[in-house]
Amino acid sequence: MKYEEALRELDEIVQKMERNEYGIDELATQLKKAKELIKICKNQLTKTDEDIKKILEDDK
Secondary structure, three states, rough: EEEOHHHHHHHHHHHHHHOOOOOOOHHHHHHHHHHHHHHHHHHHHHHHHHHHHHHHHOOO
């Protein structure tokens, strides 16, 4: 899953939570899904940051 897709899906979950669209059972499921989406985004950002640092160091 790409970063943009994960972020978009995470945003949808947050919006639905804010509008109280989830029942208690579905809320737990969506929170677990949100946790996984956050992990995907964090990993992608970390990898991109490392790649940028390496590129900048190679230019020195």
